[in-house]
Amino acid sequence: MLFQVEMTVKLPPEMPTEQAAEIKARERAYAQELQHAGKWRHLWRVAGSYANVSIFDVEDNAELQELVSSLPLFPYMEIRVKPLCRHPSSVRDDDS
Template sequence: MLFAVRMDVSVPQDMDAQAKAELLAAEKDYSQDLQRKGEWQSIWRCVGEYANISIFDVAGNERLHEILWGLPLFPYMTMDITPLAEHPSDISLD
């Protein structure tokens, strides 16, 4: 199943610099591992915001839930999740 997920991040301004650096490194490792496995298909930065839009291809709702809750930055995020379906005008489906 395909999902588009918008993730808005709000890390506390007073977070210890070392703790923040470690958190961001863990987030990068986690997301890149999922990208290599093909479940996190793409990630796009939202210009001018601490946010991204990502496309996930996962077995179902439960797997997406598991992935998102596993994000090291999850406690500092708000998300908008949209299930996706093929569009009949998409020429790549021919």
Template sequence: MLFLARMDVTFPESMTDEVKADFVAKEKEYSGNLQRQGKMQSIWRVVGEYANYSVYDVEDNDELHAILSGFPMYPYMKIKVTPLAKHPNSIR
């Protein structure tokens, strides 16, 4: 099943730069592993925002929820998920 997820990150103002840097490093490792496993098909930055769009290829809603809630920044994310279906005009 394919899903499009938009993730917006908002850190508390009180969070130090060092803690933020640690979160960024952990996120990079986690998302890299998802990409190597083929679970995260692509990831795109939203220009001018601390946000991204990602496409996931997973077995079901429960697997997607487990993946999304496993992100280190999850407590600071607002996530919107859209299920995707093949478009009849797609040539792929």
């Protein structure tokens, strides 16, 4: 089941550089782990911003909550979620 998740990162300017780097490294590792597991299906940067557009593929709402709230950057992000489903005009078999 697919969800569009839009994340905008808002790190406080006063956070020490090393702390920010450490969080970002964990975020990257976690994001890649979820991608390899097939849970985080797409991940794009929004050009000109510190934001991304993502497509998650999860079992249900509970798994979405579990995965998103475990993001190391979760406390520092504005997140918008939209449930997706197959569009009647889609020609791709795997977009649902």
